[in-house]
Amino acid sequence: MTAVWVLNGPNLNLLGVREPEMYGTATLVDVEKSCREVTDELGWDLDFRQTNHEGELVEAVQQAGELQRSGELAGVVLNAGAYTHTSVALADAIAGSDVRVIEVHISNVHQREAFRHHSYVSAHAAGIIIGLGVAGYPLAIRALAGLKLG
Ligand code: CA2
Numbered sequence: 001m002t003a004v005w006v007l008n009g010p011n012l013n014l015l016g017v018r019e020p021e022m023y024g025t026a027t028l029v030d031v032e033k034s035c036r037e038v039t040d041e042l043g044w045d046l047d048f049r050q051t052n053h054e055g056e057l058v059e060a061v062q063q064a065g066e067l068q069r070s071g072e073l074a075g076v077v078l079n080a081g082a083y084t085h086t087s088v089a090l091a092d093a094i095a096g097s098d099v100r101v102i103e104v105h106i107s108n109v110h111q112r113e114a115f116r117h118h119s120y121v122s123a124h125a126a127g128i129i130i131g132l133g134v135a136g137y138p139l140a141i142r143a144l145a146g147l148k149l150g
Contacts, residue, residue: 001045002148003073004141005064006035008050009057009081015106015134023106026134035077038138042145044074054083058093065097074148075100075126077140084109084119091120100147102140103128 008028016027026034032048039046051057057080067073078101083090094101101124108131109116122128127143129136 003045003047003067004039004075004077004144005073006048006077006137007057007060008079009083010052012079012081013050024133031134031137034138035141038141054087054089057083058089061093061099062097065099068099074144075102077102077104077137078121079104080121084121085115087120091124094121094124101125102143104136104140105130106133106136107131
């Protein structure tokens, strides 16, 4: 069965609990449900995770690359949170593992502080979905399905 991994970075466990004006009222559990609706429809397996630790994201990306090489993974939906703007290690992991990544951001980072305008992930992403709220997650899974077929 084809799998997709959805990886969430630091503080995304607070989704729906704090800052609803910026990130909306959906919780990460709600986001996982919306992703599972799409993977069920596609007949895919979903692995949905959140971590506050940079090294765990790096390791997950490396493992995802191995799984993709073995033909078992369509790719990764990645909201790396603030590590998007800081992590050369994460960028190196994506480039080094050659894993297919759709980068997602809930908020429109380009309407926010200048330090959020640069992403270390984007140069290595197959595509980017920014500013569509949590709807970006299931859309990113559909994008992976399109890329896999195409
Ligand atoms: O818009 C996004 O998805 C971000 O990746 C979210 C990150 C932020 O650092 C990026 O610049 C853009 C922050 C995730 C923290 O999420 C929270 C959710 C609710 C309350 C507090 C933080």
